[in-house]
Amino acid sequence: MASDLHADPILVRPLQETTWRFYVVCGVLAVIVIVGVAGYVTQLQNGLAVTGLNDKVSWGLYISNFVFFIGISHAGTLISAILRVSRAEWRRPITRMAESITVIAIVIAAGFPIIDMGRPDRLIHVFLYGRIQSAILWDFVSIFTYLTGSIIYLSLPMIPDAAILRAKYRLGRLREFFYNFLARRWTGNRLQKMSLEKAIGMMAVIIIPVAVSVHTVVSWIFGMTLRVGWHTAIYGPYFVVGAIFSGIATLLIAMAVFRKVYHLEKYITLKHFRNLGILLLVLDIVLIYFSLSDYLTAAYGSETQEVRWLEALSTGPYAFLFWGTFIGGFIVPAFLLGMKRTRTIPGIVISAILVDIGMWIERFLIVVPTMAAPQVPFDWGVYQPTWVEWSITAASFAGFALLYAIFSKIFPIVSMWEVQEGAEAPSEVPAPAGQVNA
């Protein structure tokens, strides 16, 4: 395949040329990460007392971030795998962006339960004393399985591209190490191509239930406990839909950034934004429906604790966040995506940003108010995140962006061979003009 594939200079240029702006952005992101590391060192030295966590609200920003990042990791699986399985040809320029979001987001997410533990050395206890009946052990297993599968699923389609880059470009030792590692024995013959497509096909099929199970199991960590607001059967699908929702929003933002910065306008077109925007709209409506169903069911029962929890959300200390999320994160994007006039690239990207902000706050509202709600007739818990938690949270977002930026400098952010293969396919949706260079 390497021999008969060619690289479009537009796709290779980000690997060849790096502007000063890139270094400035990476520098700023690295500083934020360093501040977060300093915060974590402070926490390691002094314990969780330096956070706002306490014996009532033991899951705060850390677990909110964990759920959020696991959510956006669904971008890769659900966009790439489902569209690949359903043979949607328009997916080709965006699959790698989505798949890399998945791997980076899981890596970031997996760190948060360890940070939340306070004593990272006790992670070994999961192996030594873990009970298979525990939803937390299920979560550990499913996330590890998902991370492994996502790395394989990201790596396999990179083999032909690595072969092209290895054969035709000199991009430095570090990158050549990666290209050699992936494509040392790749020649692109027919048997190899068939094997690769078969393996990618199998991974695409298996990664979908794994991804669904991951967020379902994450939801069970909450749903399996007898806590007000959590103990509901709707949490599994609610979390999965929310995860795909935020995953698509993150992918849309990434598409817009790479399109602008790497000049990928001819690959990432309005069609991609509109297709994903419509998917975002559908999921938005489903999520609104799930939310209404969940809250109405809780309110209708009029159990004392449920009512107090709902009052805290709707009219109490969380009211601003609750209504802000519902209106700003769900309703406004629905209008922006629903109206043809605003279904433009800026409109869709603004919706995606609103959705991501809304979903992060929504994760916070899932975790904290329920933890603060008293299980026994004691007072409500108080939770005020400290600078340590905020710095680690900021570092996680900066770290995500930094890893993503670095990844885009090691591998083409658009899968070259898949785009070319799509363009050569006779009856599919035509690929952007001029993408195949001789």
Place this chain on the structure above:
Amino acid sequence: MRSSPATIALAALFFLGVLVLSNPMWFAPSAQATHEGDVMCPSSTVTVHDAFLQPGEYRESFFDPKTKVLLYFACVQDANRTIHVGLATPWENWTDLRFQATDAWNGDFNVVRVSMKGDSAEALDGFMRGAEPNFVEDTSLGGSHDIAGPVGRLSSDYYVYEFAFPLRSSDAYDSQLTLNGSFYFQLAYATDRATFLESDPHFIQIGQAPSGARWASLELSLPKGSVALESAEILVGLRDDRSRPVAFMPISVFVQTTFGFLDLGTVLTNEDGLASVQYAPRDEGVYLVGAAFDGERGYLASAAWLSLVLPPVPSDPTLLPGDLLVIQTLIVLVVGGVWSTYAYSLFVVWQGLRASREAPSDRQEPKEETT
């Protein structure tokens, strides 16, 4: 030199004298103060009369074991020199705060009498004579009602009141207190206006030293589904103003019976600020359970009350989950299946790469040099 009995007696008297002079509170039984009974008058105190006792609002506290009434004080160095009072009581009807300048405990004293009237608090400003304890309102004696901002609220199973009165009242029937003086107070409660149960007298000093006392909040939890003659676990928790557990503090737990309060004992909080006491009520009914922290090691006192309701019919026991072997097997099969698919995918690719001899992958000379 041999000691004569007279010398020993003289030494004992001297010792007692020193004890009395050095600690004027020694004779005030049951006085529970956080720091030697001073009422602080910091300039920054902000006391809001909303019937919610908040951290930082009061600087001194007393829990009276006899009447089970919790009292908070804070005085303000404003133009009116006001003393603010927060009061938590399990008693439904009248609760008295009686106070008097230290130099005349056996004489007349000022009384603030509070009760709930519907949803609002009723406060009476009165006068009592020690020898003839008949409560008379100041207004009926030609004086004035100068209790400021009385508010009240029913909080779970107890009542919270807040009010204020001036240290230097213009009313001749009020005790005239000074910023640097001291006063006695007494708590009392009654089911009607005539029969009051009184606490022992307490003595406090109004001072200006910084308090340093920290807020403590006691929480009480009673088990649901308890039945008579079965042991019920009463759980108490002590937290500070940041909602963190306060460990190794003594908590007194008591329950109201027909013959007064039955002391269930004093327990120490553990590292989580929790302690528990077992209690097996003899009959079904409603029991008022209380817990109190007297204030210690710089923490203000705190108390909590809750009603333990024992229904006549016991509830069904909760079913325990059965054998989880099926779930374990299912998990192992699913996870194993997924990992097998991963392995097989990699195996398929590896097989293809092994066939690379079909077309050797010699590196081609780069066509495009990059920097």
